[in-house]
Amino acid sequence: MLIADSPPYWNGPQLAGNWDVIRYYTAEHVRFTLIAVVMGMLLAFPIAYLAHRRPVLYPPLLAGTNIIYAIPSLALFALLGPFLGYTNDKPIIVAMALYTLVILVRNIVEGLRAVPAHVVDAATGLGYGRLRRFVKVELPLAVPTIIAGLRLATVSTISLITVGGAIGKGALGRLFSDGTDRKIVVELWAGVIAVIVLALIADVIILTIGRLLTPWNRAVRRS
């Protein structure tokens, strides 16, 4: 895919000739989403593991993720500014990663909790250590719930990134702010449709990955 070095500019009130603009910001959107969701997962797993091992900590940890989610994005961008800089893309990506925690942490913990106790006991009986049991038994069985959370987190991240448009970032959200400023309705439509299509494609991809990761679920359904 050919990507221009500097952000291309929407020309005229029509769609024709502006595909490179859409392509540029879509590519940026994909990049932001990927980094944010992966970062969110990397943060969520240790937190969820802790919450699973120490159930007392689960409610406060969950409340913490809830509070983060309630912080308005403009404020979160500003809060992260001193640490990550004001002119780069890091604040928006990190903010999105933090927002995903409210979904990911809960889904990972609930997924782990839903693993039947006798399965865990059987694994212990077979001589599995704590870590090996977690990785080999509990985690795979929690995959459907984790995937459900990952789908939600990804879709909402894709649509949430656009608020960055208000501060001159935000990938496809730039089409919203630019389209509003210059009153180009086609640009607005292009942005909305691109975001929706991107979200739906990402959703299907994760759904497919989830099905590939859990062949036993498909086998049960077929019989």
Place this chain on the structure above:
Amino acid sequence: MSNLGNGVRWLLDPSNWWGNAGLIHRALQHLAYSAWALLVAFVIAFPIGLLIGHTGHGRFAASGSANLLRAIPTYGIIALLFYWQPFTLWPLLLALAVLAIPPIMLNTAAGIANVDPQTRDAAIGVGLTGRQVLTQVEIPNALPLILAGVRSAANQVLATATILGFKAQGGLGLFIFSGYGSQRYDTVYGASIAVVLVVLAVEALFALLQRRIVSPGLRIGREGNTRPRRRTRVRLAGVAQPSTSVVGAGVKGSNVER
């Protein structure tokens, strides 16, 4: 970090509280607009959820359309609607309502569909009509999940209602947008803390409500509860479960949402 301290100071300064441009007025506005959006969403989503849960039809279409609604960027919808109706409130309320539909619809459907078939059969057996089964058996039994859906929707709407400050419409977001524009970060942070407090207060309210109106026999997931876990789960993507986030008890299940 001193900015954050200034934000707290700004928030605690009573001279910022009163009047038509004060924090209290804006917070009430924030709540009122969110309540309207939530109401609109409920009126649309609840009947659809009931229908899907009661008949068992359209489950796939429901989770598909919920996904579609979730994919719609709030900011984009507002930008588009503002193009036709600049500087009015309803595009903002509509965009917020879109946000609240999926959790209410999916949770209502899952709650109704999750009602123990034996309970439902018993109700039919003692001669209740379809409508009576729905209103007297299925809805009360589904109440924990329905409430969790509304709570999750309220949470999302309140957190997103900051966009009401966009183009100076009102709510606590007004402080944030104007503060951001004029680089007065004490108002940005102060108002953001206020938003978080409003969200937490409403969460707590829902937790109380859950205790008050949910039948005691249905309180699941509390410590010491020995009720066996359900084996069969309705597979609807992204169903919100009663959360343990602030107060109250959680339910065990899959496909959870905030």
